Amino acid sequence: MKIAILDDYQQVALDYGDWDALGAEIEVCTEHIADPDELVRRLAGAEVVVAMRERTKFPAELLARLPELKLLVSTGHRNAAIDLAAAARHGIVVSSTGYLAEPTAEHTWALILAAARNLPAELASMRAGGWQTGVGTGLHGKTLGLLGLGRLGAKVASIGQAFGMRTIAWSQHLTAEKAAEHGVTAVSKEDLFARSDVLSVHLVLSDRSRGLVGAAELSAMKPSAILVNTSRGPIVDQDALLDALRGERIGRAAIDVYDTEPLPADHPFRELPNVVLTPHIGYVTREVYEVFYGDAVADIAAFQRGEPIRVMTP
Known part of the structure; x- marks a missing residue:
C-alpha cells in the first residue's frame, strides 16, 4: 500500500x-x-x-x-x-x-490581543532597536460580538467575559435562551455589527454564510472596531474588507484564514498596516x-x- x-x-x-x-x-x-x-x-x-x-x-x-x-x-x-x-x-x-476546538479559541484571543495592543508594529520596532510606536486599546468594559455561538464561539465568549467584556451574539438560528446558557445576549445582526468593539467570526462556511460579512455590514461597524476571522476566509467579502481597511472605516482586522491559501506573496493584505495576519495556524x-x-x-x-x-x- x-x-x-x-x-x-x-x-x-x-x-x-x-x-x-x-x-x-x-x-x-x-x-x-x-x-x-x-x-x-x-x-x-x-x-x-x-x-x-x-x-x-x-x-x-x-x-x-x-x-x-x-x-x-x-x-x-x-x-x-x-x-x-x-x-x-x-x-x-x-x-x-x-x-x-480549544487551540483555535486560544489563537482567536492571540489575534484579538495583538490587534488591540498593536503588537506587530511594537515587535517590529523592538527588533529594529526602537521603542514605543503607538497607543493600544483596552478590552475591559468593551463589547465582544460573536458571529456564531457554537462550541468555538462559546469558548471565545467565555474568555471575553473573563476580560470583563460584554458579550453579544447573532446567528440565523440563535435563540435568546441558547445565548443565555453561555452568559451571552442574543441580538439582531444589525446590532451585532453596530455595537461590537471586537467582532469575531465563528461560522461554518456554507452557501448561506459565504460573503455574509460584506460592505453593508462593515460600514455599520464602529470606526475603532476590530474584526477577527479564524473561521473561513470567504465568510468575509475580501474586496469589501480591503476597501474598509484602506479607507480606515474600521480600526483593524486580525485574520488567520483567506480565500486562497497559502496567501499569495503579493496579496494586498500583506501591505496594510492595520491588519494582523497569521498563516491559518489556529489549529496548528x-x-x-x-x-x-x-x-x-x-x-x-x-x-x-x-x-x-x-x-x-x-
Missing part, C-alpha cells in the same frame, strides 16, 4: 503517528500542490491520501483522475473541499479524525496534530482490516 500525506508544511506528520505499524510506503508532500495535473502526478499509485483539513481541494473532476485511490483521510470532522458524493460514486472511502498545535495524525493512522489500519471507521457520507 502506498500512502500520500499532503500539505505537511512543517515536515512533522511522521512524528505524530505510528506510521511504521501500517507497513506501507509513505510519501510526504511538504509543499502545497495547487495545480491539479501536478497533484494527479504526485498521487499516482497512492491507494490512501491523507489531506490536512481543506488545504487541498478534491472536486469530482480530480477524484475521477485518481483511479487507484481507495481511502481519503481528512483531518478534522468535516471537509467542504471534498466532493463526498463523487467519492462515493468512485468507491472511495472518506474517513475523518477527531478535533480539538502539537495537541491537535497528535489527534489528527494519530487518528489518521487508526483510520488507515481499520481500512486495511476491511472495517473502515469515522466514514464521512454525502
Whole structure:
C-alpha cells in the first residue's frame, strides 16, 4: 500500500503517528500542490491520501483522475473541499479524525490581543532597536460580538467575559435562551455589527454564510472596531474588507484564514498596516496534530482490516 500525506508544511506528520505499524510506503508532500495535473502526478499509485483539513481541494473532476485511490483521510470532522458524493460514486472511502476546538479559541484571543495592543508594529520596532510606536486599546468594559455561538464561539465568549467584556451574539438560528446558557445576549445582526468593539467570526462556511460579512455590514461597524476571522476566509467579502481597511472605516482586522491559501506573496493584505495576519495556524498545535495524525493512522489500519471507521457520507 502506498500512502500520500499532503500539505505537511512543517515536515512533522511522521512524528505524530505510528506510521511504521501500517507497513506501507509513505510519501510526504511538504509543499502545497495547487495545480491539479501536478497533484494527479504526485498521487499516482497512492491507494490512501491523507489531506490536512481543506488545504487541498478534491472536486469530482480530480477524484475521477485518481483511479487507484481507495481511502481519503481528512483531518478534522468535516471537509467542504471534498466532493463526498463523487467519492462515493468512485468507491472511495472518506474517513475523518477527531478535533480539538480549544487551540483555535486560544489563537482567536492571540489575534484579538495583538490587534488591540498593536503588537506587530511594537515587535517590529523592538527588533529594529526602537521603542514605543503607538497607543493600544483596552478590552475591559468593551463589547465582544460573536458571529456564531457554537462550541468555538462559546469558548471565545467565555474568555471575553473573563476580560470583563460584554458579550453579544447573532446567528440565523440563535435563540435568546441558547445565548443565555453561555452568559451571552442574543441580538439582531444589525446590532451585532453596530455595537461590537471586537467582532469575531465563528461560522461554518456554507452557501448561506459565504460573503455574509460584506460592505453593508462593515460600514455599520464602529470606526475603532476590530474584526477577527479564524473561521473561513470567504465568510468575509475580501474586496469589501480591503476597501474598509484602506479607507480606515474600521480600526483593524486580525485574520488567520483567506480565500486562497497559502496567501499569495503579493496579496494586498500583506501591505496594510492595520491588519494582523497569521498563516491559518489556529489549529496548528502539537495537541491537535497528535489527534489528527494519530487518528489518521487508526483510520488507515481499520481500512486495511476491511472495517473502515469515522466514514464521512454525502
